[in-house]
Amino acid sequence: MPVPWFLLSLALGRNPVVLSLERVVGPQDTARCSPGLSCHLWDGDVLCLPGSLVSAPGPVLVPTRLQTELVLRCHEETDCDLCVRVAVHLAVHGYWEDPEDEEKFRRAADPELEEPRNASLQAHIVLSFQAYPTAHCVLLEVQVPAALVQPGQSVGSIVFDCFEAALGAEVQIWSYTQPRYQKELNLTQQLPALPWLNVSADGEDVRLVLDVSEEQRFGLSLYWNQDQGPIKPWWHSNLTGPQTITLNHTDLVPCLCIQVWPLEPDSVRTSICPFREDPRAHRNLWRAARLQLLPSRGWRLDAPCSLPAEATLCWQALDGGPCLPLVPPLPRENVTVNKVLEFPLRKGHPNVCVQVSTWEKLQMQECLWADSLGPLKDDMLLVETRGPQDNGSLCALEPSGCTPLLSRASTRAARLGEQLLQDVQSGQCLQLWDSDLGALWACPMDKYIHQRWALVWLACLLLAAVLFLLLLLKMNPVKGWLRLLKENIRAGGECEQERGGGPPPAGRAWASSRPSRSVLSHSGLPEPRGSAPLLRRR
Structure with missing residues (x-):
């Protein structure tokens, strides 16, 4: 990225002498050698594969030391990028075993030469450069005259211009030969960063202290740096330094990054992501994550950052309890946030949850299709397992496990096993999933619930009839008393008639009064008032 002079002064120190960085003009990579050597840079990148160690056939050129230097690659007068120049120092490794081998090696190196002393030693040097998230490898070809080939002696160096890098980046450089005759050299270097931004704690909140000179105008951006897709801006403002900004701890997530740059042309932006290991940020990330329903069988997990998570399907019964993992288990999906995912189901069902x-x-659970397909249903999930000889079996997924339909267990599925098997065969169950290994069926249980309630009502009616009959049996004494009362009233009426027309026959009066005494003596009830005149008359 372009680097203005005042940014380099901030990055490399206040001494103006530091600003005298060498400038490389032109966008092309180049290579040059120390005197006496010849070198060539191969076009294009090469594979960064060191390969295995091999034995040297004789004296070979190998890298012995790496040296780096910061330079500027300028496309125009004010359009420059920070670049890492790499110098590889070379030496001769190995010895001749005998003069005949030396003669063969020299002639093999250049068969057109008649004199062996004019033969050259050739090597292919690989430079590998890594600065997250990029990697870049180049191939350098070097030739050394035979006069300089002295085993164990340094022969010079080759300089590569150059690997572009950003301020504050950590770069790693490797060098080895092809084929590889010795262990590769490596060098790790931390490039200078702009000391503008400091992050500190303020209780539960976070303070961003921007050490910017007075009246210096700069831009500040907060964004979510996601592994998939472009960065997502969250907040941006143009400010005047110095500034102290407070962030609420609830806004922290692991991928929240801060970017600062001066409001001048071709300025370098400094970015840091200081909350990657913050426990509060990881808790906030799960609170901010949301499962979103998409038509049919699709769904998506929306989150500001990438999540190292997996998603599975389960079956949620109407009567509550834990969500039962589907058996056989469907493939576990690695969650890619903000991307549409789809489970291999043929049909959706409100009881299927993610x-x-x-x-x-377990971080979250949602029955995603309940909004579009209605509330949970009292359905029984049947699991069909198919064998290699097309012999299959059916079991019902219950909290105690997968219960075989034709079993003697004391569960609802076992009691209704034959009826459920007939429902599957008659097409009354919904097939959710089908493969060579088995299938999933959702069988409605409404009709069995209606039958159960009908039996309950029938039992209630039978109980009421029995109670009524018992009540009638308990009321026999009451019936006797009422019958006696009726007879006494009738007898009283006859007595009134006899007062006016003469006494009734003696036998008739005795017959009418005798049953009354008998009933009264057995029932234990008080005598009715209507019987008193009859007794006095006697």
């Missing part, structure tokens, strides 16, 4: 977990810990 569980998102990380490191075997």
Whole structure:
């Protein structure tokens, strides 16, 4: 990226002498050698594969030391990028075993030469450069005259211009030969960074202290740096230094990054992501994650950052309890946030839910299709397992496990096993999943619930009839008393008639009064008032 002079002064120190960086003009990479050597830079990148160690056939050129230097690659007068120049120092490794081998090696190196002393030693040197998230490898070809080939002696160096890098980046450089005659050299270097931004704690909140000179105008941006897709800006403002900004701890997520740059042309932006290991940021990330329903069988997990999570399907029964993992288990999906995912189901069902977990810990669960397909249903999930000879078996997924339909277990699925098997064969169950290994069926249980309630009502009616009959049996004494009362009233009426027309026959009066005494003596009830005149008359 372009580097203005005042940014380099901030990055490399206040001494103006530091600004005298060498400038490389032109966008092309180049290579040059120390006097006496000849070198060539191969076009294009090469594979960064060192390969295995091999034995040297005699004296060979190998890298012995790496040296780096910061330079500027300028496309125009004010359009410059920071670049890492790499110098590889070379030496001769190995010895001749005998003069005949030396003669063969020299003639093999250049068969057109008649004199062996004019033969040259050739080597292919690989430079590998890594600065997250980029990697770049180049191939350098070097030739050394035979006069300089002295085993164990340095022969010079080759300089490569140059690997572009950003301020504050950590770069790693490797060098080895092809084929590889010895262990590769490596060098790690931390490039200078702009000391503008400092992050500190303020209780539960976070303070961003921007050490910018007075009246210096700069831009500040907060963004979410996602592994997939472009960065997502969150907040941006143009400010005047110095500044102290406070962030709420609830806004912290692991991928929240801060970018600062001066409001001048071709300025370098300094970026840091200081909350990658913050426990609060990881908790906030899961709170901000949302499962979103998409038509049919699609769904998506929206989150500001990438999540190391897996998603599986489970079956949620209407009566509550834990969500039962589907058996046989469907493939576990690695969650890619903000991307549409689809499970291999033929049909959707409101009882099918999605569980998102990380490191075997359940983070969230949603029955995604309940909004479009209605509330949970009292359906029974049947699991069909198919064998190699087309012999299959059916079991019902219950909290105690997968219960075989034709079993003597005391579960609902076992009691209704034959009826459920007939429902599957008659097409009354919904097929959710089908493969060579088996299938999943959702069988409605409504009709069995209606039958159960009908039996309950019938039992209630039978109980009421029995109670009524018992009540009638308990009321026999009451019936006797009422019958006696009726007879006494009738007898009283006859007595009134006899007062006016003469006494009734003696036998008739005795017959009418005798049953009354008998009933009264057995029932234990008080005598009715209507019987008193009859007794007095006697």
